[in-house]
Amino acid sequence: MGKKNNDKSKDKKVEEVKSSENEKPKENGTNGVSKSNPEPAPDPPLEDLNENIKKIIEQDPLLSSKDSPIYNIDPKSFKGLQSSYERVRLFDNPFATIVMNNKVNKYCSHCMRLPERGKELQHCGACAFSKYCDKDCQKLAWKTHKNECRRLNGVFPNLPLTEVMFLSRVIDKVIFLEECGDKFGWEKQRRWADLMTHADDIKKDEVKMEHFEKVYTKMCVFRKDEMIPKERFFEIFCKVSINSHSIHTNAGDEIGISLDLGISIYDHSCRPNCSMVFDGYRVYLRPLSQEISPFDTKHSFISYIDVGRSRYQRRKELKMKWYFDCNCDRCKDTEDDVLTSLRCPNKECDEPLVTSEDAEPVMIGCPKCKSVANEDYVKKGQEIMKNLPFRFTMDMDVEETKKMLNEAIEYLHPMNIYICRMQTAVFHITGKLEDKMPEMQRQVYENYKRCFPKMDRHNGFQLINIVRTLVQKGERKEAIPYAYDAMCIFEICFGMEHPYYLQTIALWTFLDKEINKTDEELYSLMSFDDNRLVNISALLGTPTIPGLDNANPQPSE
Structure with a gap:
């Protein structure tokens, strides 16, 4: 940690070697059944695969260790090759x-x-x-x-x-x-x-x-x-x-x-491609995309900070604590500025006016309705963003938070990440918002997708929030696709043996198969308090969930 993040555009991409037998089929719809079965692409010649593995090992000697996913691969048959979703690196001996x-x-x-x-x-x-x-x-x-x-x-x-x-x-x-x-x-x-x-x-x-x-x-x-x-x-x-x-x-x-001296090797990115999954002090480093292996330390990135914020806030924290100016792919992406966009002065127009907290306040013309936001309007929006708290916590005064939210809504666009974070804070403090709960949560989810990698757990948790609200409203059928997407995310970022994945697959199954479960039983599956083991057979195979205690499913005797 503490090193400057690499410019991935200058890095030579490591080719992924993958066995077609181990590759997971793409799934469509909410029932997990593929709608079409295209012919798989032919395997590349073994000679090419052999050369690729040599290249990968040369770029990172750590791959030759016994912990590496390619250590036991037969160089001729390539038997034992793992999919990228199985390439998990364990750090269990911290300093x-x-x-x-x-x-x-x-x-x-x-x-x-x-x-x-x-x-x-x-x-x-x-x-x-x-x-x-x-x-x-x-x-x-x-x-x-x-x-x-x-x-x-x-x-x-x-x-x-x-x-x-x-x-x-x-x-x-x-x-x-x-x-x-x-x-x-x-x-x-x-x-x-x-x-x-x-x-x-x-x-x-x-x-x-x-x-x-x-x-x-x-x-x-x-x-x-x-x-x-x-x-x-x-x-x-x-x-x-x-x-x-x-x-x-x-x-x-x-x-x-x-x-942990091993984890300290990894550089930061505001668009990380690996996720740190904790089990007490143990850390499992999991890839969030198919082409990444955590054993390839040159091309694997983690986030040192909460990346669900604007470029200005991210760079400010990184400079303050780690003393470097972040120049990762996301920080160079101009589309990231939509997270700090302002409302169009025309209240009937929903077009975001793109700016940032530290940009020169100038007039901005709306590309949709041709209205113009003058300098004072832009400056006021920037000041609101800069003056909001660095983070929102559960012990904040809810009325004060609502007051800040109402003032910000007058200038900041619904896609603005500050609006998203304040709405989320009010929801977590009070457990509710006065109106338009599902719409608000969907907007938060859309904003999260702009901030976090597709398979990041934050996206999964926000999907679960949507499911909970729809269950409360009695709209279980509408909740099915959100539960399915959350299950897919948790499979990648946590793994198929993790309690969060097991709880979510049970949740999706109950909703999809219209199994007679009470709201309380479904809510219990959306409570992620700890990492203790869950008995999936007990969750899926009994009329009621046995041993529910403090909203946590327990293994059956």
């Missing part, structure tokens, strides 16, 4: 992780998962702060928690910030590497010494340096005599700031922090 202080009572401090249903986390007997699924997790965590446990008792009743404890864990790991070497394989994919620091940029950043001084002071209190020299701590602080990432549930709830 350091931590559960956030405000989540420590809910998630295991080692595996970072929820406890099994019906069970409670067990706290550490010494510090009573860290909590674990069971004795196994506690034992596995002890080599990391041992020194931390002693330090927590030393500062009791004060509790250090999550960031301070995370940095302290990194310090312990760095010292261990220097004294004992990489005994646990933390540097298997990248060396700690190779991480970027952006130290010069951070030294010029007054806000960041002020934050560093506060963290350093708190770290000295926490580690006491074990504190390392300030210059050395600054280097660690810089590397962690640039290369760490948040850990989320797949529904988007932030629960912790991680530094």
